[in-house]
Amino acid sequence: MERTNLSPYTNQTTTKHNTYTNSGGSDNCTDDDKWASKLLRECARAIYDKDSAKINHLLWMLNELSSPYGDCDQKLAYYFLQALFCKATESGQRCYKTLISVADKTHCFDTAKKLILKFQEVSPWTTFGHVASNGAILEAFDGENKLHIIDISNTLCTQWPTLLEALATRSDETPSLKLTVVVTANMVRSVMKEITQRMEKFARLMGVPFEFNVITGSSRSLGQLTKEELGVQEDEAVVINCIGALRKIEVEERGDVIRLFSSLKPRVVTVVEEEADFTSSRSDFFKCFEECLRYYTLYFEMLEESFSPTSNERLMLERECSRSIVRVLSCDDKENVGSGDCERREKGNQWCERLKELFSPVSFSDDVVDDVRALLRRYRSGWSLAVDQANSNKDSGILLAWKDEPVVWASAWKP
Template identity: 45%
Template sequence: MMYLGGCCSCRFDAWILYSARLTLTKELQHSSILTSSSSYPPSRRTPPLNSNYLFNMEEDHITASTKSSSSKQYENHTSNPIIPLPKLANFDVLFSDPNRRWASDLLLDCARAVSTSDKPRVHHLMWILSELASPYGDLDQRIASYFLEALFARLTSTGPRTLLTLSSVSDRITCFESTRRTNLRFQDLSPWSTFGHVAANGAILDSFLSPSSSNPNSASRLHILDLSTTFCTQWPTLLESLATRSSGADDTPHLSITTVVPSSSPSAHRVMREIAPRIDKFARLMGVPFCFSVVHYPDPDLSTLDLPRLVADDGSSTTLAVNCVNFLHRVPPAGRRRDILLANIRQLRPQIVTLLEEEANLVGFEDEDEGFLKDFRECLGFFSAYFDSLDYCFPKTSNDRLALERAAGRAVVDLVACPAEESSERRERAAGWSRRMKIAGFKPAAFSDDVTEDLSALLKRHKEGWSMRSADKDVEDSTPSGFGGYATTGLFLTWKERPVLWASVWKA
C-alpha cells in the first residue's frame, strides 16, 4: 500500500499499526463491511482496474513496490499484542444515504485526530480509509485516496519527499500528446479552464480595440505578458478573434506573446518546444503578424522575475496586457513576495491586467490544532468540489480524468504536508487578491456586456451545475493576513452554487 511505505523511518510505531490492522479486520468482519451482505457495495471494496491504464504504469509500479516493502514490515511484527481500539462508527448510517459523502466525514474525523495527536484513533481511521480508498473507484474513493496520502505524508514529515516522487513520476510519463489530449478534453467537457480564457481574451480585446484616454487612437501592436500555467491553450481563440475583427491585411494588429513557464521540469520544456511552432503556424494561417517567446523560470520565488527584461518598450503604438491565470498562487505568501510581484507588474504600466484564480482560502496550514482542522476542512471542501465536477463531466474510466486528479492530488500533498515557504499551491480568496491588487496601485474594471454574454453562452454548452455570478459586493475575508472589508470585483464561476473560480480585470 502506497501510503504505508517507509514506516520504519517514520513516527508511526509499526507494531501499533500492525495490531490496529488485525483488530480492525476483525471488527470489519463483524460489522459485515467485508462480506457480501455489507451495506457497502462490493465494487467499492475492490474496484476493477482497466487494462487500458497504460498512462499509469510507472506510478502503479512505485505503488506496488512500496506496498511490498510495507508488507515486509508488518511480517516482522506478528508477535506483538493486539491493542484495543475504539469501536467503529455506524457504517450503516454512513453509507446508507447515496448522497452523503462518506469520504469527507472520515477524512475530517482523521484530521481531527491528527490535530489532537490521538495516535490510536489516527491509526484506526487511516486503516479504515486505506481499505476503502482507491484512485480508480467512485468519487468518495478517489477523494479518500489522495487525501489519505497527504495526511500520511504530514504525519511522517515526508511531504516534500512524497511530492518530489509524485512529480518525478508525472514528469517521466508526460509528453506533448498527453498534455494536449488532456487539456483539450478538459476544455471540451468542463468550463473550469475555458471560463478564464473567455473572460481574459474578451477583456484584452476590448481594451486593445477600444480607444481610451490613455490610448485615444487605438494601438497597432499588442504585447501580452502571459503569466499562466495553461500551456498557451488560451491563445488560438484570441488569434482568431484578432483576424476576424480586422477588415484587411493592412490593419491586422501585430501580436507578441511572452509566456513565462514557472517550472524547470524536462516535461515542461518538451511540451513548450512542441507548442511554439504550432502556435506560430496557426498565426500564419490566421494572417496575424505574430511573435512568440517562452521563458522558463526555475526559481520557485517568482517575485524575483525580471519583468522589464521580458517587456521591451515598443513605443506608444503598443498596448501591454498582463495575463495572470492561476499563476499568482504559485508565489509563496511568506515575506510579502506576492505583493512584490504585483508591485513589479504595476511598474510596467500595463493598460490591462487580467487575473484568474481558484477561489479558496488556502494561504497556509497552521500548526495549531484548531488552525490545522479549519484549513484542512477548506482544502477538502475545495478539492471535493473539483473532483465532483470531474466526476460529473468525465466517464469513470478516463486517463485524462485520472491525469487531472493526480495533478490535484499533488496539490493536496503540497498543501497538507509541505511547509508554506516551500509551497506553490497556496490559493487565496477573491477578497485577498483584491486587497493586494489595490495596495499595488491597480484599479478594478468591469467586464463588458459582450464578455458576460460570451461567458453565459459558454456555460449553456455544458451540463447543469455550472453558473456565474457577480462578485461586485463587499466580501469579508478571513485569511491569516487579515484581508477583509475590501470590495471585490469580477465574476465567479460556481459549481453547484459554490464559487470555484474568480475572474477579474484591473487597470494600472
C-alpha cells in the same frame, strides 16, 4: 470568440465497505452524510490532537475503504489518506518529490494536450477564465496596432488561438502580436518547444504578424524580472494575463509581483484564480484541512459528473489533485521543495485586497459577460455565474459557480 476548429491544438472497482459506507442515495460526494468526509475529518482532528492510537486506527480504516478507481467517496478517501499519512509520518516532502518526479517522466505534449482539450470539452472550469480574459484583453487593445501579451499561466497557450482569430478578423488593419510566456511550472517547460512551433504556424495561418518568446528557468523570483528581460518596448500596448499561476508564487513575494506588473504600465491585467483559501489558515492544520476538503470535494464531484467512469483524463486530473493535496497538507513551506511549487491559494476577495494597492478593478462589459453566459450554455446543467458576496461592487470580478458554489474567479485591473 469561441470558434476553435482551426486551433493548433485540435486533432481529428468495487472495494470493501463497512458501516461508514452508504450504498443508497446519490453518489454526490458533497452530501453531509457521506462517510469519507466524516472519517477524514476524524483523522485530521486526531493528527491535530497528536492522538497516535486514533490516528493509526483511522488510517487503517481509510486504507481499507479507499480506492482510486471507486466512487467519489472512495477517491476522496484515497487521495486525502495519502496526504494525512504523510502529515502523520512527517514524510510529505519526500512523497511530494516522488510524485512530481513520476509525473515529470510521463509528461509529454500530446498527453498534456489531450488532457486539457478533453477537460475543456466537458467542463468550463478553464474556458470560463479564457473567455472572460480574452474579452477584456481585446477591448483593451481596441485601436492598437502593436500588441504585447505577457502570459503568466500554465495552460499550454490554449487560450490564444481564439484571440488570434479575433485579431485576424478585425475590421481595421491586423495588428502585430508579441506573446511572452513566463513558465512557472516545471512540467510545462518540457513541452514549450512543441507549443512554440504550433503557435507560430497558427499565427501564419491567421495572417497575424507574430513573435513568440518563452521565459523559463529563472533562478530569481517572478517579482524580480525586469522590463528588459520581458522584452517590453515603449511603443507596445502591454497586457498581463495570469491564469491560475499566482497561487504558485510564495505568499511573501506576491507584493513584489504586483509591483512588477504596475511598473510595466499595462493596459489591463487579467487575473483568474480558483476560489479556495489555503493561505489565511496555513498556521492551523485543521482549518486548512477543512478548506482543502471543501474545495476538492467540489472538484471531485464535478469530475465525476463531467467524465465517464472509465475516463483516463479524469484519472489524470485526480492524480494531479493528489499532488496538490499532499503539497498543501503535509509539506513545510519553509523547506524549498522546488521552483513554482507553492500551493497557497487565495480567494478573489483576498486577491482584490492585494491588487487594489496599485490597481483599480475594471468591470467586464456586457458583451464579455454575454460571451461567458453563452459559453456556460454549451455545458451540462449545474454551471452558472455567481454573485460575489464578499465584494458587493460588481467591478471585483465574476465567479463561475458549480451547483451554486463559487469555484473560479475572473477579474480585470488597470493601473
